[in-house]
Structures are given as structure tokens and as C-alpha cells.
Amino acid sequence: MERESLGMDVVFVGAGPANLSGALHLSRLIAQHNEAVAKGEREASSLGEVQIGVIEKGASVGAHILSGAVMDPKGLAELVPDFVEQGAPLESPVLEDHFLYLTRRRAIRSPITPPPLKNHGYYIVSLNRLTVWLGEKCEAAGVNIFPEFPGAEVLYDGDDRVIGVRTGDKGVDKEGKQKTNFEPGIDLLAKITVLGEGVRGSLTKKLIRRLGLDEGCEPQVYSLGVKELWELPDDRYPAGRVTHTLGFPSDPWTYGGGWIYGMQNRILNLGYVTGLDYRDPLIDPHAEFQRFKTHPFVSKLLTGARMIRYGAKAIAAGGWHAMPRMYADGVLIVGDSAGFLNAARLKGIHSAIKSGMLAAETIFESLVTEDYSAAKLQSYETRVRDSWITPELRRYRNFHAGFRHGRWLGMANAGLQYLTGGRAWGIIDRDQQEPGNEAMRKLSAYGYNGDGASQRYQDLRFDNQLTFNKVTDVYHAAVAHDEDQPAHLHVLDTNICATRCAEEYGNPCQRFCPAAVYEMVDAGTPTSGVPGRQLQINFSNCVHCKTCDIMDPYQIINWVTPEGGGGPDYKGM
């Protein structure tokens, strides 16, 4: 097939805060340089017009951005020092911090807020809105942004140097045939490609494997955040109040916690995080969140209120020890794709912004010296190590791993680490680190009989007022995919589903997916007379959270980008 090639200088894959910050900072560095050269203040050649492109799989910038979010403004203040005056969309400064331990019936307020969860001086934001704002700044600075353009493949030369990215084809039907509106993807050729795809990037995953960038690292571990926005009937929960919870509904062996943030216009933002290294195969992170809302403290807040938005997304929680090498010939990795998130603080926006800026400084130097080799780009890691990111991440480097030993040892470890700058205190045994999906035990280990979720969630009902099933929730994520396209969730061996997986884990994809994408359905009655089951993939429900790619126990689900523009629309999230 003939493809168009487009030559650019720098291509950023993903229009998240990391890449948009990188693109904006880079365009300014180039403009300042050219101006200084023109004035004779710098002895170097002008870089002329540098083509900077950002491609985004969502229908618009921000459409696929989902976060909490309480933002530490440190990163944004470096990128746009007068961000308040410039009208950055901030919901509210944080005015109150609450930390609660929830038992089934009671909410016990801790007299002290754990230091990582102190948010004084920070802002509650809709990251979707903030990203749109950053996108506008980029465009004003001359950066070309292409929404509806998923990066489908990294392009390499014969020596495994990254030379750009191929965007996804458009107009392919579900049988894989070209429709009348078929448009082949474009080869965007670039001197440097920056992967800022967020958590579990589909291109980043392949790049890391191909080039062995995770050699010597701990396996990355993840959590899943499930979130709703509610419209309150009165001022019962003011903008600027932040509540974090621990305890109910998670069991002591499952990492989890809730958040409740007050936004403007009586919007309540609440969600629940479940560690994607849980053991019980019947755990369903969406159900955990629904149960969270049934706690008297939470349900009282929601009485008479209306749910208006829904979303879910994975979080890279492995921290410092799980960060891969972030550079290779012609490529850099930024933000959540490289694991910059601080799981103890549930914060990654500030470090995503900073990592984008450090990548921009590295790229600028490469453009000046015309050297795009790994040896040159290595200075990105040096910049990261010399920045405030490193002490912050090192201080919490053993945070998530401590919770492998249950909630109480995890918390003890977190407290000790805080005091000692991140030491593990023997609670962590590095040899036992495993990818989260390997932590899942079989149904038999729990004595479950089949995959009936009611065995774990006996008291959970979906009443459509306080609690919602996945399909209703997905409707509130405004998800849209053209259904006449190949499924973008590739299950490499579906024979396992009805046999081994059904028996061993009870098809956990039906539960860990927060969007009802995976369903085991009746396959009709074969001649044997025994009714069979088969996997049905409702890919049009997919909210791009990446949980299936992460959590499948056999690692046979491969998430790839669907046709450009498909997916959720996280307006205001």
C-alpha cells in the first residue's frame, strides 16, 4: 500500500499534559534561540522554522484525559509562571484536607493528614480543561496539533533507530476490508519522536520490549481509578474541600482508597482506586467504587444529587524502581508512559509537565548540535536526575510494594519511608516483585464456585440512583467508536477463554474491565449436547483505560489504537 510520508522535525505522540508542555517549551526555546541569534547575542546558526507536531487519538485535545485531580502547581508554575493571571482553568485552591478511615458503617477522621496527602497550596482542576488550555497555548506558539490521529506503529530504520511514527488507517471495515472512505495512515518522519501516551502506552509498551529499555527494572504495577461527577442540589460540599479515604470497601489485602473533591458549580468529583495487583479473581474495580458510594458517609453526600459523568483509567503506580530507560536513538519517553507518577501522593500532573519540559530542553540541544543519537539524548535522564522529580520519587520508591503485604504493613512501611527518605525496612523483598496480573489467585484458592460476582458482592444492587451498572455508567462517558471497524482489543488466543480461563479465574476480564467490553455469552449447543460459552468483545464500549492489557492473567489481550477519534469524551473530567 502506498502511504504518504510527511517530514517533521519533532513528533509528540499523545496530547496529554506531558507532551503539550514539552511542545510548548520547545517552541519557546527555539523562538528565543532564533531571536538571540538574529540579534547577534548567540554565536550559533538560527534553527529556522522547526516543524513540531502533536498527534492525538481522541476526537479533540482533552477528550481522552481523565484524572482526579488535585494538582501540585510546581510543574505548571515553571511552564507558565503567571498561570493564574493567564486564566488557567482552575476549579479551586484546596481549602480543606480530610483523611478518613472507613469501616462498613463509620467514617473515622484522622487527626492528622498523612504528609503525602497534604494538599495545601494546590489546586483542584479538571485535567480535561487544563489540557485543552495547554493545547490552545501550543497552537498559539505554532505547534501543529492533529486530533483523530492515533500513533499506530513506531517506525525504525535498519539499525533500530526510531525515525517517526505511522498513524492509523481510517475506513477499514470489521472484516479488515477497505471502505469507500478508506485513507491509509501517514508516515510521520521525525528527527525525534516523543512518546507521551500516558499509562501503558500501546507504542511505548512495544518500544520498551523491542529495545529492552526495562532491563534491570522492577515490573511496572498499576491501579485503576473509576470516577463519577455528580451535580449536588445545594452547597453541602464546598469547592476546595478534599477528602481521601482508606478502608471500606477494599479488603485488607487489596490496595485501594477513595477520593471526594469539591469543584465549582456544586459539582462533586468522586472516585475509587483499586490496585491492579489484587489477589481475589472476583474483584471488580467498578463494583468496588459502587460499594464505596453505599457507605453512609458517601451516600449521604449524594442524596438528592445526580450523576452526570463517568470515566475510568489506569494509573502507573510502580514508581522509581519501575521506570524504564527513557531514551534511545531518536526517541524519548515522558509522563505516565515512563512512570513519573508518585503513587503515594496520587499525583503525576506536575511531574508529567516537568518531564515534558526536560525532554524539550534535551531536544533543543539535539537540534542545535544536529545529533539525535541515544548518546546525546541520554542527557534527558541526567536532567531528570538533577531535577526535583528524583528526590520526590526516590522518597516514595518503595511505597506501592509495601502494600503487597496487606494494608497495615503497607501503611507502616509508608510511614517509615516518609521518615527515612524511602528506605524499605526489610518489608520489601525485591526478589518477590511480580507484575500485578501474576498476583491474581485462582478461584479455587478462594473456594469460589464458578464466577458469580455475588459471591463477593452480596449486598451490591444497582438502583440507578446511587449505584449504576457498567453499561449505564459507560453511557455517561460519552463513548463512541464506529462499530464497522476491526476490534482494537486483540485477544491472541480465544480458545483459552471458555476453557482454562473460565475454570481457573472465571474470566476475570468481565470484571476488571470497567466498561463491560468483555462478556462470556452462550455459544449455542454443540453436538456434544453441552452448551458452550464464548467471548464477545463489545469494543465500542471501551474507555481506553488499558486495564485489560495490564490485568489479563495470561497476557493475551493486546490493546491497540482504534480508528482515530473513537473513544470516550471526558469533557469536564
Ligand SMILES: Cc1cc2nc3c(=O)[nH]c(=O)nc-3n(C[C@H](O)[C@H](O)[C@H](O)COP(=O)(O)OP(=O)(O)OC[C@H]3O[C@@H](n4cnc5c(N)ncnc54)[C@H](O)[C@@H]3O)c2cc1C
Ligand atoms: C483516576 C486518576 C486520578 C488521578 N489523580 C491525580 C491527581 O489528583 N493529581 C495528579 O497530579 N495526578 C493525578 N493522576 C495522574 C495524572 O492524571 C497523570 O499523571 C497525567 O495525566 C499524566 O500525563 P501524561 O501526559 O503523561 O498522560 P495522559 O494524561 O494520559 O495523556 C496521554 C494522551 O495521549 C493520548 N494517546 C495515548 N496513546 C496514543 C497514541 N498511540 N496515539 C495518539 N495519542 C495517544 C491519550 O489519548 C491522551 O490524550 C490521576 C490519574 C488517574 C487515572
